[in-house]
Amino acid sequence: MSTELPIKNVFVTGAGGKVGSALLPELVKAGYKVRALRYDEVIDCPGVAEIVDGDLRDKTLPARALRDMDAVIHLANCKENRELFLETNVGGTFRLLDEVKNNGHIQQFIQAGSDARAGIYYFPRPFPIDENFPHSGYPGYYPLSKVLEETICEQMRVQYNLPITVLRFSWVHGQDDILAHATLKGPQFGVPVWKEIAVTEEQKHFAAQGLDAACRMDHPDGTPGMRHIVGLPDVVQAVMLSLGNKAAIGKAFPIAGPAPFTYDILSEYISKKLDIPVLRFQVPEFHDFRHSIVFTRSVLGWEPVYDIFKIVDDAVAFRKAGKRRVETKYPG
Ligand SMILES: NC(=O)c1ccc[n+]([C@@H]2O[C@H](COP(=O)([O-])OP(=O)(O)OC[C@H]3O[C@@H](n4cnc5c(N)ncnc54)[C@H](O)[C@@H]3O)[C@@H](O)[C@H]2O)c1
Numbered sequence: 001m002s003t004e005l006p007i008k009n010v011f012v013t014g015a016g017g018k019v020g021s022a023l024l025p026e027l028v029k030a031g032y033k034v035r036a037l038r039y040d041e042v043i044d045c046p047g048v049a050e051i052v053d054g055d056l057r058d059k060t061l062p063a064r065a066l067r068d069m070d071a072v073i074h075l076a077n078c079k080e081n082r083e084l085f086l087e088t089n090v091g092g093t094f095r096l097l098d099e100v101k102n103n104g105h106i107q108q109f110i111q112a113g114s115d116a117r118a119g120i121y122y123f124p125r126p127f128p129i130d131e132n133f134p135h136s137g138y139p140g141y142y143p144l145s146k147v148l149e150e151t152i153c154e155q156m157r158v159q160y161n162l163p164i165t166v167l168r169f170s171w172v173h174g175q176d177d178i179l180a181h182a183t184l185k186g187p188q189f190g191v192p193v194w195k196e197i198a199v200t201e202e203q204k205h206f207a208a209q210g211l212d213a214a215c216r217m218d219h220p221d222g223t224p225g226m227r228h229i230v231g232l233p234d235v236v237q238a239v240m241l242s243l244g245n246k247a248a249i250g251k252a253f254p255i256a257g258p259a260p261f262t263y264d265i266l267s268e269y270i271s272k273k274l275d276i277p278v279l280r281f282q283v284p285e286f287h288d289f290r291h292s293i294v295f296t297r298s299v300l301g302w303e304p305v306y307d308i309f310k311i312v313d314d315a316v317a318f319r320k321a322g323k324r325r326v327e328t329k330y331p332g
Pocket residue numbers: 013014015016017018019020037038039040041054055056057074075076077078079088112113114115168169170171172173328329330331332
């Protein structure tokens with residue numbers, strides 16, 4: 001019996017976003033016929049068969065977007081937005097799945113999930129967090145929408161046996177994101193925002209003088225924080241391995257890097273690479289977390305390779321090449 005689903009035509013939402021724009025060339029290279037949804041940015045990928053303009057809030061979108069498609073990769077999301085998240089993220093996901101139920105020819109629906117649904121960073125969590133850990137997002141409309149999106153996926157699978165795969169991405173790092181995150185000088189990417197939590201004389205001096213430093217996040221007892229993120233190419237690899245894979249149907253997979261990192265190691269490495277000092281910050285509200293990716297590795301044959309050193313190396317190379325980062329609207 002074949003382990004592959006007969007998928008050729010793929011509809012991709014969020015195609016011009018961070019994950020989408022890295023994924024499109026791989027889909028094209030693999031021979032898929034891609035219909036990309038364009039909302040508010042340029043989609044520049046040779047070989048994409050069709051670009052459709054549309055808004056997830058538009059109730060007429062699903063029928064025209066899914067016509068003649070075999071699979072959907074649903075990446076679009078308005079992120080942390082109190083006014084829009086229900087209609088865009090929750091309503092948009094529901095309407096796409098409702099169309100999958102009604103038209104009956106979609107072989108697979110891949111939903112972008114997030115580790116925000118597990119309340120990482122803000123709440124103490126089991127060590128590691130695995131795929132069976134219940135939904136329990138951290139505060140915010142974005143985590144709420146990721147929990148609701150997944151809940152709709154689960155129910156549509158239970159009620160109608162829809163062929164759904166959820167990929168729960170950790171914080172995705174591409175470009176020079178890790179340097180933007182873990183150095184004092186802007187651009188700032190993600191939390192904590194170092195300048196806002198500068199309290200010691202040394203920290204204030206660095207911030208006021210516009211000096212750069214590799215920022216180390218510590219717990220109040222001085223031990224380094226631990227975090228688990230993922231490199232953008234590993235995310236793309238996970239989507240490619242899931243697409244058309246019968247074993248991926250009906251499952252939710254944690255997508256995090258090969259190993260978590262601690263901020264002592266990260267800050268020392270960046271310090272050496274950029275020749276800047278390390279500056280330590282104590283962050284009381286942070287809780288260490290790591291994900292178990294055993295299930296994802298064994299079911300999908302996924303082999304993430306972007307550990308923290310490779311993520312930093314790529315970020316340094318990105319800056320050395322003079323590339324300009326594309327800002328993301330919400331870092332998670
Ligand atoms: N980037 C991360 O660190 C991260 C981590 C975990 C999960 N995720 C999830 O992965 C998916 C992709 O994330 P990303 O970082 O590429 O996002 P992004 O913010 O870069 O892109 C979001 C996309 O959604 C589209 N969009 C927004 N509102 C829309 C609307 N009303 N109609 C149609 N399209 C609309 C945008 O045009 C854009 O293409 C999202 O579901 C996100 O929640 C991302």
